[in-house]
Amino acid sequence: MGDSTHTALDARAIRAEFPILSSPRPGADGVHYLDSAATSQKPERVLDAMDAYYRETNANVHRGVYEMAAEATQRFEAGRDAVARLVNHPREGTIFTKNATEAINLVAWAWGVRELREGDEVLVTMMEHHSNTVPWQIVAGITGATVRFCPLTPEGDLDMDALRAMLGDRTRMVAVVHVSNTLGTINPVEEIVSMAHDVGALTMVDATQSVPHMPVDATAIGSDFLAFTGHKMCGPTGIGVLAAQPGRLEDMEPFLGGGEMISDVTTEGSTWNDIPWKFEAGTPPIAEAVGLGEAARFLGEIGPERIRSHEMAIAQQMLDALDDIPGVTVLGPRDIARRGASVSFTLDGVHPHDIGQFLDSRGVCVRAGHHCTKPLMRHLGVQSTARASAYLYTTDEDITALHDALAGCRAWFGAP
Amino acid sequence: MGDSTHTALDARAIRAEFPILSSPRPGADGVHYLDSAATSQKPERVLDAMDAYYRETNANVHRGVYEMAAEATQRFEAGRDAVARLVNHPREGTIFTKNATEAINLVAWAWGVRELREGDEVLVTMMEHHSNTVPWQIVAGITGATVRFCPLTPEGDLDMDALRAMLGDRTRMVAVVHVSNTLGTINPVEEIVSMAHDVGALTMVDATQSVPHMPVDATAIGSDFLAFTGHKMCGPTGIGVLAAQPGRLEDMEPFLGGGEMISDVTTEGSTWNDIPWKFEAGTPPIAEAVGLGEAARFLGEIGPERIRSHEMAIAQQMLDALDDIPGVTVLGPRDIARRGASVSFTLDGVHPHDIGQFLDSRGVCVRAGHHCTKPLMRHLGVQSTARASAYLYTTDEDITALHDALAGCRAWFGAP
Amino acid sequence: MGGLDDLYQQLILDHYRNRRGRGRIEGASASVHEHNPVCGDECYLDILVEDDRITDIRADGDGCSISQAAASMLTEVARGKDLESALDLVEHFRLVMHGDVVPDEDILGDAVALGGVAKYPVRVKCALLSWLALRECIAGYREATATGG
Amino acid sequence: MGGLDDLYQQLILDHYRNRRGRGRIEGASASVHEHNPVCGDECYLDILVEDDRITDIRADGDGCSISQAAASMLTEVARGKDLESALDLVEHFRLVMHGDVVPDEDILGDAVALGGVAKYPVRVKCALLSWLALRECIAGYREATATGG
Numbered sequence A, B: 001m002g003d004s005t006h007t008a009l010d011a012r013a014i015r016a017e018f019p020i021l022s023s024p025r026p027g028a029d030g031v032h033y034l035d036s037a038a039t040s041q042k043p044e045r046v047l048d049a050m051d052a053y054y055r056e057t058n059a060n061v062h063r064g065v066y067e068m069a070a071e072a073t074q075r076f077e078a079g080r081d082a083v084a085r086l087v088n089h090p091r092e093g094t095i096f097t098k099n100a101t102e103a104i105n106l107v108a109w110a111w112g113v114r115e116l117r118e119g120d121e122v123l124v125t126m127m128e129h130h131s132n133t134v135p136w137q138i139v140a141g142i143t144g145a146t147v148r149f150c151p152l153t154p155e156g157d158l159d160m161d162a163l164r165a166m167l168g169d170r171t172r173m174v175a176v177v178h179v180s181n182t183l184g185t186i187n188p189v190e191e192i193v194s195m196a197h198d199v200g201a202l203t204m205v206d207a208t209q210s211v212p213h214m215p216v217d218a219t220a221i222g223s224d225f226l227a228f229t230g231h232k233m234c235g236p237t238g239i240g241v242l243a244a245q246p247g248r249l250e251d252m253e254p255f256l257g258g259g260e261m262i263s264d265v266t267t268e269g270s271t272w273n274d275i276p277w278k279f280e281a282g283t284p285p286i287a288e289a290v291g292l293g294e295a296a297r298f299l300g301e302i303g304p305e306r307i308r309s310h311e312m313a314i315a316q317q318m319l320d321a322l323d324d325i326p327g328v329t330v331l332g333p334r335d336i337a338r339r340g341a342s343v344s345f346t347l348d349g350v351h352p353h354d355i356g357q358f359l360d361s362r363g364v365c366v367r368a369g370h371h372c373t374k375p376l377m378r379h380l381g382v383q384s385t386a387r388a389s390a391y392l393y394t395t396d397e398d399i400t401a402l403h404d405a406l407a408g409c410r411a412w413f414g415a416p
Numbered sequence C, D: 001m002g003g004l005d006d007l008y009q010q011l012i013l014d015h016y017r018n019r020r021g022r023g024r025i026e027g028a029s030a031s032v033h034e035h036n037p038v039c040g041d042e043c044y045l046d047i048l049v050e051d052d053r054i055t056d057i058r059a060d061g062d063g064c065s066i067s068q069a070a071a072s073m074l075t076e077v078a079r080g081k082d083l084e085s086a087l088d089l090v091e092h093f094r095l096v097m098h099g100d101v102v103p104d105e106d107i108l109g110d111a112v113a114l115g116g117v118a119k120y121p122v123r124v125k126c127a128l129l130s131w132l133a134l135r136e137c138i139a140g141y142r143e144a145t146a147t148g149g
């Protein structure tokens, strides 16, 4: 990997590994998929790994003595190893959940319901995804704790001075997104984690939009908890990850109860399995872990540094293309070094839904809506935006198609 | 379907639809898979449906205006319809979870943590799977409620008199397994539900081992909640189902918070989406719902009645084969009409692990262990058992192979 | 781009650009505020009822072309209807949006042009927003008059 | 069935059928009770320590052939060892079970026959049960003697 970071990524070659990107859809000459922040496409090898699992060695894991079950367990746990390696995190702190949302809820419920008290504060930011807001609101509702929202600067960065001022004795948890899915903003999570730890608070980093797109070193970030999701990182749906400090997990009571997470069960009570399994109740997402492991290997081989470089170039092209269309307003930071390749924008006189619909007719897929960030939308004073988001398979042709379709969209709706 | 229930199921033809059952494993002439109670194998059409989803129209659901996203949403929700139809339940009460375990935990946490009080009782049975025991223990630990275990008769049936005597004013929840994964026992869940409702308790039926194997009519059973899992019913891992009374769900506060389950989110608090989505936070198991929908269609076309008839015949063959081996003791009811085709047994002088290992060398896959029913194991006075479990693709050849391998096993270990 | 022409018929774009019945009614008999959780669009609907008949109806709020055109068309076709017929109208439109019946121009007026929306499930919510708001509005009105007089 | 012969070597079946060092020690210096969550197997291990040396060691409990044979072999090879060498012995066996080193007959004695278990991850837990119990036992003994005297 060391060397590969210095050669640019060949997005066209990579694209050929993604079946859906080369199969033309009706009514459009190929698909310009610019909605990877919602979910990524999957390379053939990830689909093949899951299919092979089902066809060759499908069996329930961990308990079977027969060979097929042992092989299933081996492929499942190898998936965990690959994911842990990608984010430089110990395997025993790497828990499979069903998505990033469950990973965050796991902490909110297992830790929050038991530990939060009236007067305690959970600090989130105004740019959080609902998945890192609503769990804390729900748990606050049960425990009497308070959820506070850290404001943003006018450019769409976190207001670090405000954050500093909000941190205090009452702060029990600081939950912050690494890269905003709406604004693209990259937050200084290492700094935030250390500020939070200084006041004795725990930390949850929502790395859903960073792990797929850039090097993420969970150990360097040092947060107590870090969450991400499989389907946005070339992996399947139905799986997410909570990367937690092992010691923290040892101290915590379990969340979901059931098979696999126990050591012993009696009518009087139960004792728990070792981590990570203590937090994985029931049959885990086995094929999904196999697929996600393959996705992690795929990303690791290409190199997160190279993916990030490619996306910086694409993000710049995107900003330039959007600037070229009269009436377009881009939200979030303009400095490529401080943002990801997920770009929200509005077009005067045309509603985001209509933008999305029109662009689809030109084979360009973008998202329109509030992107599960309604507090942010209110803060920005918009109801919804259009959002184009890139990934390692995005090419300049996709950006040109976006540009031309947007120009056509203006004309069609007779925008000012 | 009406007519098909009268013709016997052709297990050999069905078997041909399952790729794994026809691909010989090294060291064995084909696989005799007798561990379907742990997880079932998957027919080609289920694998194809998921693969096609990823290759043709993978996109995040519910929010996208572009055609691929609309198509993804359509396939996902069609999966829900197919599952709801199979168990005769309204679609809006049909919630996708990650497995049966999460389905039960959803109720334990969302309802139990908020509603249970000291002195309240949750009634489970001595034959429950850990997944329908431990969640209640955890929630009891948080709330101060008590979990009580209904005893069994010597033959392995639920002691209905004892159950009746345990029900009372304090009973808030009765959680009972429909078919025991260890004993095979079929419980009279309709009767139990109505007894529970008579004392004002809610009901959770763990239908994980019934839905795959026999007609299950959730409406007729009438429980407040009914849980099952995808991977045991020809579907993928990573998905389970909670079939709940819609009115009950309307009244309940949500469990996991995040994207999709909200109606509005503000810094002051949030409001919730309509059911079922109110209980589906974050990106759902999309490909898995597509696969499970296909599995439900597959089972529906074959006909649950016919599957049940076939398994009754196989269960009888299994009991006969086991009876033929000296030193074998079968656990659970002997009356085929009162049991499923999951048969636990012990062999004098040979530990279940050794049975499992030896049988594997003959290409016969059985499970050995406590089957996630440790309270039951203690009750039966055994540490573990071997378990052979059948499904719609099990043939008499599988049973013959089981018989012959067991005979070989006795000899090898020099059992008495 | 046949699909696009089908969805965005000229009549729709016309209603979108030149909204009919836009605004609020002071002293309305009933009002509701609905929003679309998918995109955040909001709709305020006010009705004035006299002798069980909708004598005025206005819709406000922002949204996409489909939701705005649908609201505009709704105010035209619902104005002057008695409450029962207005409910029938909404129900017919709802069924059209769910693809269950073919749109009847005699019932729907200009809103017949929205028939193509049924093929776009996400947009169906946009089209229905104001129409279902009317149903809520009427229900609210009836409840208030039944209890309060 | 090469795999099976490899796993169940004659020496293993022999130890399984004729357990060495079975039972409990009255007045043991340290005892532990371990169980295997996968299958529910249990192991009671007692040691008698004199002058930092294991003068007696006994294992009890039920389990599969692998776990029983492993316990039997353990009692033979560990008896007479000083605590430090006993810990080295356990560590060597643990690494063998995880496939990290090749089994050394000079260190393991009869337990060298368990080398084939490493290929069967589920059975590794069976083989390790009593051996890791010894590690616990020694730790417990040291803690007790350090604090209590």
Ligand SMILES: Cc1ncc(COP(=O)(O)O)c(C=O)c1O
Pocket: A259, A281, A282, A283, A284, B037, B038, B099, B100, B101, B102, B129, B131, B132, B177, B179, B180, B181, B206, B208, B209, B229, B230, B231, B240, B372
């Ligand atoms: C009776 C019963 N209930 C619940 C479960 C749990 O299912 P899952 O592991 O898919 O959550 C199982 C299977 O393991 C079972 O057999």
Ligand SMILES: Cc1ncc(COP(=O)(O)O)c(C=O)c1O
Pocket: A037, A038, A099, A100, A101, A102, A129, A131, A132, A177, A179, A180, A181, A206, A208, A209, A229, A230, A231, A240, A372, B259, B281, B282, B283, B284
């Ligand atoms: C920043 C962020 N956090 C969390 C999530 C939730 O991910 P999932 O829906 O897979 O749980 C998303 C994506 O929807 C996201 O963009």
